[in-house]
Amino acid sequence: MVKPANGSTKERIPLSRERVLAGAITVADTGGIGALTIRTLAQELGIKPMSVYHYVANKDEIIDGIVDLVYAEINLPVPGGDWQTEMRRRANSARRVLASHPWATPLLQSRLHPGPATLQHHNAFIATLRAAGFSVELTAHAFALIDSYVFGFALSENALPIHGPESVADTATSMMEQYFDAEAYPALLEFTLEHIMRPDYDFGEEFEYGLTVILDALATSLPDNGGAPPSQPPTTPSKPAKAPSGTPSK
Amino acid sequence: MVKPANGSTKERIPLSRERVLAGAITVADTGGIGALTIRTLAQELGIKPMSVYHYVANKDEIIDGIVDLVYAEINLPVPGGDWQTEMRRRANSARRVLASHPWATPLLQSRLHPGPATLQHHNAFIATLRAAGFSVELTAHAFALIDSYVFGFALSENALPIHGPESVADTATSMMEQYFDAEAYPALLEFTLEHIMRPDYDFGEEFEYGLTVILDALATSLPDNGGAPPSQPPTTPSKPAKAPSGTPSK
DNA sequence: TGCCGCGACCTTACTAAGTACGAGTGTATA
């Protein structure tokens, strides 16, 4: 009745949990998690809403599923490699991934049912530090510090109205305009005018600075800090001149 | 008829925007933002749903309003004071405030319509650093670094199932149990057993460590770093009392 | 061949939310 896979219309790929979750990510990427409803998802998949429930128990399971898929996209650090390099690679990967799935940032940490990719990710993270000589305690410090920073940064970054220099400036302008006496906030005004609204302003560039600060600090806390000097923190000049993370690669 | 029988005197405190927002915070604190609906809010206030709309245009305005109230609760840093002390005080205050309003953390940065308390907060933050001799650029670094950390940490902390040592351990246990072969994640397992599940484990204690790392690093980046040695990063016995990176002495 | 069961997908319908519209009620002032 409906249409057996005859000529004109599209071949019917059988639905699956994977297709459901992939569709959910597409919808969320396009319109935010707010746009992810069973109905929009069904539309994206070309099916009727209730069919989704053949593959997932409820919407929460969809959320858990796509969060795990996001974790799966993040580059895992490799235990045994130079830990700073690995941490830096993972951090940059995480930032990139979260930038392409902005809706995920507040969810990553808050799910109570971690999936396999999530567990594998945490496992690799911890293993990398332990293999580099971090004590359990220092690993805990590093975990909290790095991930608070990385996820917090992603949160801030994704909160920016739109990305790209010009739109930030536009937004800042209109914000300052409509919110009455900007003169009540002189420091904020100066900061906005002299920094945020500069044409070459790019908040994303701040990421490297903080990351370097954090990794260096952890390096000095390592017991066998074998003379390896910490990499230069990208001193005050804004550009962290392509941080060569001081440690020799193996 | 539901009304109390105090016919003559009008016990009824007149509704107001303030009461609406305060009620919204109460509801959100009790059951999370998910529990905040116009209907639950009306119930909390002892009124009917539509009455709310006399004081706010829509639910979004309620969210904007309560976010600004949360900012208002955070201790402002005082420009002119010792900047590390001020930053530390503000950070601890922010953490406390966010712990009492866990629903707010993902919202703080993402609102497009900052209220007066929000602007005042940012203004005080920036002014404090500028007054301490931070260049505009270093202020931007510090802003991104500190706030990413503070909000990121709050995000992680609030994501913990419940607060307090024992419940974390319980959760970790059940997580490891139900998620099949914990042996696929040996480092995670070790970490969980030897650290997370220790009876005296308290994630919150990590906060000071990271905050100190960050403030010290910023201190060394300050041009007039008047010989003041950075404070010791706390805990972690095994560490050389070495000044953190950035000292161009090398 | 005809029936059965099953997996995949769909129809209907119930409930909870946000909120538009406009009517009731009380108080202040003309």
Place this chain on the structure above:
DNA sequence: TATACACTCGTACTTAGTAAGGTCGCGGCA
């Protein structure tokens, strides 16, 4: 007393999630 306005509420429309159960095609099996 009449009019105006502020505040509050009743009704109803719309979009969510999802419970219950229906339909259809296919591959066994008597």
